[in-house]
Amino acid sequence: MNKRQFLATAALSATLPLHAATKANASQGPTLLTLTGAITKANRGPLDPALDQMMYKQKLAFDKALTLTFADLLALPATTIRPTLEYDGKPHTLTGPLLTDVLRLAGSTTDDAATIYLRAIDGYAVAPTLAEVRKYRFILATHIDGKPMALGSLGPLWAVYDADHLPEFANRPLKERFALCPWGIYHVDVKNA
Numbered sequence: 001m002n003k004r005q006f007l008a009t010a011a012l013s014a015t016l017p018l019h020a021a022t023k024a025n026a027s028q029g030p031t032l033l034t035l036t037g038a039i040t041k042a043n044r045g046p047l048d049p050a051l052d053q054m055m056y057k058q059k060l061a062f063d064k065a066l067t068l069t070f071a072d073l074l075a076l077p078a079t080t081i082r083p084t085l086e087y088d089g090k091p092h093t094l095t096g097p098l099l100t101d102v103l104r105l106a107g108s109t110t111d112d113a114a115t116i117y118l119r120a121i122d123g124y125a126v127a128p129t130l131a132e133v134r135k136y137r138f139i140l141a142t143h144i145d146g147k148p149m150a151l152g153s154l155g156p157l158w159a160v161y162d163a164d165h166l167p168e169f170a171n172r173p174l175k176e177r178f179a180l181c182p183w184g185i186y187h188v189d190v191k192n193a
Helices: 005-014 018-028 053-057 071-073 099-105 131-134
Strands: 031-035 066-069 079-081 095-097 115-120 138-142 159-160 185-191
Touching: 031 071, 031 099, 066 071, 066 099, 079 138, 095 159, 099 131, 099 138, 099 185, 115 131
Parallel strands: 031 185
Antiparallel strands: 031 066, 079 095, 095 138, 115 185, 138 159
16 A cells, blocks of 8 residues: 555544444453443344343333444543552552543533433442532442452442542542442433533
């Protein structure tokens, strides 16, 4: 390929829509996170009751969604926090993209009053507002103490904040600090106010 063809190809690939780029990443792993609701970017169609069994049994419904792989999440800028965890009473290093960056990738609403429903694989769900997601600087942790989080532990994704450094949570007992932080998160639904 000559230089001119290379530059034309590079320019074209830079303008590909997100769904094309995400489809190209499909070989880098399965979907870990599905975003639905008030989003403008999507790479899949509606919920399939036959093949989306967990979502169907948890009574989810959507017409379109953005699905992200581990590679997609790792491609975003990472943030590191070091909260003391309720499970062992020790500080741990958690790393992953800011939830606001993930929402931006999906073309989500920017209305602070929007509700961000975070759902875990066990059905546990919380509903902070976008203002709270920003204020608490939620991350989608992909790593704990430098290692990817496994399914069956707190992962593979955990929506979490640094409770030790947030006045709303720092003085609470450890068992009360992380009620808004579902581990094993797999679905985010954005609802306008």
